Amino acid sequence: NAGVMQNPRHLVRRRGQEARLRCSPMKGHSHVYWYRQLPEEGLKFMVYLQKENIIDESGMPKERFSAEFPKEGPSILRIQQVVRGDSAAYFCASSPGRENTGELFFGEGSRLTVL
């Protein structure tokens, strides 16, 4: 499967725990985006990364949230001390790079439930 891979598909955490969501982009793609989706809502941009660099984190809360895309391995979205309001579907998308017209290829999402 050469598509965007996200894991876990479902994650349950209690308030105060940490959530780690992983994303492996499509082969040959060097740009990764994280979006959050609430029920009956569209996708809200969180962060845009290239290998080892955060390009745009304007949509990510300043506290408790962090993201990385290391030289080797998947991109990780980390949420510390989760609260109930963090419950959502988190989607990762990738794109090939500067030559594209903004088209994104999405993974199937990670659904976080905070109890």
Next chain:
Amino acid sequence: TQLLEQSPQFLSIQEGENLTVYCNSSSVFSSLQWYRQEPGEGPVLLVTVVTGGEVKKLKRLTFQFGDARKDSSLHITAAQPGDTGLYLCAGGLRGNTPLVFGKGTRLSVIA
């Protein structure tokens, strides 16, 4: 403030009917995409339009980008139950800036 407004928010129609959904903004976009998302899945790209006035056809789906590149429409002819899903429009403002999404139109086609 929602940069891209989609209408209608919900649409329920009978199989065989035609429909149009809209995506509007006061901003100019360098490109605009339409995605379809099914429950429990990620959005899947349907089409990209980049030129003002551009019309693209994908089988029974017709996409149009407004002349001023501020709005777009999606028309489905003879809708089928398999067309059921959440239709999202997304715009690129410039370069590699992240796509901005509308809230979507949730379409239900009843057999």
